[in-house]
Amino acid sequence: MKIAVCVKQVPDSWAEKKMGSDGRLDRANVDAVLNDLDEYAVEEALKIVEAHSPTGEAGEGSGHTITVISMGPERASEAVRKALSMGADDAIVISDDALGGSDALATSLILAAEIKNGGYDIVVCGTESTDARMSVVPAMLAERLGYAQLTFAGSVKVDGTSITISRQTEFGVEEMSAPLPAIVSVVEKINEPRYPSFKGIMAAKKKTITTKSLADLGVSSQSSWSTVKDSALRPPRGAGVKVADEGDGGNKLVAFLQERRLA
Amino acid sequence: MSSVLILVDHVGGVVPKAVGELATFGKRIGDVTAVICSSKSAEIVPQLSAFAISKIIICDGIEFEKHSVGATAQALAAVVAKESPAAVLITSTARGKEIAGRLAVRCDSGLITDAIDIDSACVATQSVFGGSTTVHSTISHGTPIVTLRSNSIEVEAGSGSPSVENFAVSFDGVDKAIVTSVQPAVKGGRPELTEASIVVSGGRGTDGNFAPVEAFADVLGAAVGASRAATDAGWYPHSHQVGQTGKTVSPQLYVACGISGAIQHRAGMQTSKTIVAINKDPEAPIFEVADFGVVGDLFAVLPQASEGLKKA
Ligand SMILES: Cc1cc2nc3c(=O)[nH]c(=O)nc-3n(C[C@H](O)[C@H](O)[C@H](O)COP(=O)(O)OP(=O)(O)OC[C@H]3O[C@@H](n4cnc5c(N)ncnc54)[C@H](O)[C@@H]3O)c2cc1C
Ligand SMILES: Nc1ncnc2c1ncn2[C@@H]1O[C@H](COP(=O)(O)O)[C@@H](O)[C@H]1O
Numbered sequence: 087m088k089i090a091v092c093v094k095q096v097p098d099s100w101a102e103k104k105m106g107s108d109g110r111l112d113r114a115n116v117d118a119v120l121n122d123l124d125e126y127a128v129e130e131a132l133k134i135v136e137a138h139s140p141t142g143e144a145g146e147g148s149g150h151t152i153t154v155i156s157m158g159p160e161r162a163s164e165a166v167r168k169a170l171s172m173g174a175d176d177a178i179v180i181s182d183d184a185l186g187g188s189d190a191l192a193t194s195l196i197l198a199a200e201i202k203n204g205g206y207d208i209v210v211c212g213t214e215s216t217d218a219r220m221s222v223v224p225a226m227l228a229e230r231l232g233y234a235q236l237t238f239a240g241s242v243k244v245d246g247t248s249i250t251i252s253r254q255t256e257f258g259v260e261e262m263s264a265p266l267p268a269i270v271s272v273v274e275k276i277n278e279p280r281y282p283s284f285k286g287i288m289a290a291k292k293k294t295i296t297t298k299s300l301a302d303l304g305v306s307s308q309s310s311w312s313t314v315k316d317s318a319l320r321p322p323r324g325a326g327v328k329v330a331d332e333g334d335g336g337n338k339l340v341a342f343l344q345e346r347r348l349a
Numbered sequence: 350m351s352s353v354l355i356l357v358d359h360v361g362g363v364v365p366k367a368v369g370e371l372a373t374f375g376k377r378i379g380d381v382t383a384v385i386c387s388s389k390s391a392e393i394v395p396q397l398s399a400f401a402i403s404k405i406i407i408c409d410g411i412e413f414e415k416h417s418v419g420a421t422a423q424a425l426a427a428v429v430a431k432e433s434p435a436a437v438l439i440t441s442t443a444r445g446k447e448i449a450g451r452l453a454v455r456c457d458s459g460l461i462t463d464a465i466d467i468d469s470a471c472v473a474t475q476s477v478f479g480g481s482t483t484v485h486s487t488i489s490h491g492t493p494i495v496t497l498r499s500n501s502i503e504v505e506a507g508s509g510s511p512s513v514e515n516f517a518v519s520f521d522g523v524d525k526a527i528v529t530s531v532q533p534a535v536k537g538g539r540p541e542l543t544e545a546s547i548v549v550s551g552g553r554g555t556d557g558n559f560a561p562v563e564a565f566a567d568v569l570g571a572a573v574g575a576s577r578a579a580t581d582a583g584w585y586p587h588s589h590q591v592g593q594t595g596k597t598v599s600p601q602l603y604v605a606c607g608i609s610g611a612i613q614h615r616a617g618m619q620t621s622k623t624i625v626a627i628n629k630d631p632e633a634p635i636f637e638v639a640d641f642g643v644v645g646d647l648f649a650v651l652p653q654a655s656e657g658l659k660k661a
Contacts, residue, residue: 336653
């Protein structure tokens with residue numbers, strides 16, 4: 087099997103995020119990390135390969151490959167390196183100045199072009215990037231590629247040429263199956279991502295990261311189908327009231343709720 | 350007047366209030382046409398007369414329950430081609446956003462997700478970065494497709510019965526995934542989390558005992574939420590998790606009990622109008638976003654507050 091994992095480099099969840107004057111997220115001034123929800127995608131890809139590998143391990147000798155695909159600025163290769171140190175085989179970073187300000191439609195167009203080039207059987211994604219928080223790229227990839235859409239998976243089983251998942255959304259749990267190829271996205275309850283081992287980190291240094299431009303991909307991109315008109319910082323929440331419970335905390339709470347007409 | 354399409358979301362044939370919100374937003378832009386992609390249309394149609402809807406289109410010919418997201422997007426795209434609407438509005442659920450995403454690709458149209466408001470010129474308002482920034486955006490290409498968070502607007506009542514039209518579609522087989530079985534989320538007697546005007550949530554501080562949290566929720570007529578620590582421990586169903594990987598809620602009042610206020614939790618509740626926190630630790634980060642905080646033991650504070658409210 088040829089497996090791809092789509093990962094995104096995002097600002098650290100704890101970092102304060104601001105809009106730049108160009109109406110885009112100011113990415114230059116915050117620490118960037120591998121989107122933590124994509125770690126679950128890398129882990130699940132490794133698990134799929136391990137389950138089908140004669141040695142029980144991913145990598146050479148498993149008969150299967152895992153390629154990490156990321157679109158972003160050149161430094162996205164730092165985040166990609168983490169996925170490689172977890173055990174993925176190689177990586178492709180699509181980087182081009184013309185891609186700045188891409189929205190989900192543009193991102194999915196570019197990723198789909200690269201996935202088509204590689205002819206993957208399974209593409210694993212996270213359910214959401216913690217910066218954009220749209221949760222739409224996997225569904226868009228399925229639409230663009232005509233791959234089966236098996237998203238929000240709480241479990242994944244690959245059996246020869248078919249794949250089965252349990253889809254977990256607010257509507258409940260659905261069992262779904264499809265023939266390969268498929269786009270899968272995984273929820274964070276599916277597994278516990280491994281920490282890269284020392285051996286893994288050393289091995290990752292020798293793995294290939296191929297950087298591609300739009301010209302290499304052979305696509306020209308419209309960078310965005312939507313426009314930010316303006317953005318404003320919301321006034322910070324006024325410092326609230328904090329009271330200590332001295333046997334009357336519940337009563338004070340009731341008084342607050344009544345004063346605000348909330349109860 | 351131009352028309353606006355809204356997709357009728359439902360759980361087992363029951364139409365949520367969120368559809369009424371879509372209609373209310375849609376009416377600002379044009380005449381509202383509700384699109385039903387479901388085998389349960391007979392149950393759904395009568396419920397729609399409660400909302401400001403002028404026309405209903407029932408998509409016939411696809412087993413939507415079997416084919417999931419791809420088929421609904423396909424049918425909706427056909428309706429868009431037929432009606433040339435000014436906009437398409439969909440509820441911001443996991444499923445709604447995926448349908449919107451596939452529809453945007455099919456129609457080569459722009460997409461805005463998780464909007465909390467939209468005006469007559471289709472300018473959408475979003476609250477991003479955990480509620481710290483408000484953004485106004487427009488679609489610059491194609492038919493605006495916008496998903497809206499529930500609980501964003503007061504539902505306007507309908508007047509009169511909408512006309513009903515059947516529209517034939519057939520499955521094009523693009524999405525080969527098949528749904529083989531469904532276990533709907535269990536619905537308790539309490540209001541739905543994303544629709545409730547009050548949410549009371551419990552975290553690790555409950556130590557597995559949600560009784561005081563539920564009792565307080567019940568005197569307020571509130572929904573019950575949980576932190577990931579509580580759902581991971583199996584104390585409360587995952588469907589009640591609030592946060593980045595759970596639900597996003599934006600009620601009038603959010604009460605966090607025994608929840609530290611990790612960034613991933615705050616991502617799902619920070620836009621609540623009023624936030625109350627009860628926590629033993631005066632340094633807990635949840636107090637940074639709370640309008641009213643009680644530093645104390647939830648097992649003492651909540652029962653006293655419940656009693657106080659019952660007497661009031
Ligand atoms: C990828 C990822 C996604 C995540 N998604 C989510 C998400 O969607 N939602 C979410 O909630 N979390 C999420 N988390 C987890 C998040 O980081 C925190 O671990 C979690 O929110 C902590 O839950 P908690 O506040 O209940 O527990 P803790 O952080 O352990 O806090 C418990 C609090 O209870 C207080 N306490 C204890 N006893 C009492 C008492 N008797 N009375 C009053 N107070 C008491 C303590 O002082 C403490 O502040 C995610 C994490 C990751 C890595
Ligand atoms: N720029 C990108 N490069 C690679 N994968 C991405 C990118 N953006 C999104 N993805 C994938 O799509 C998933 C959902 O992202 P989103 O729709 O942006 O919330 C992520 O978890 C990634 O797996």
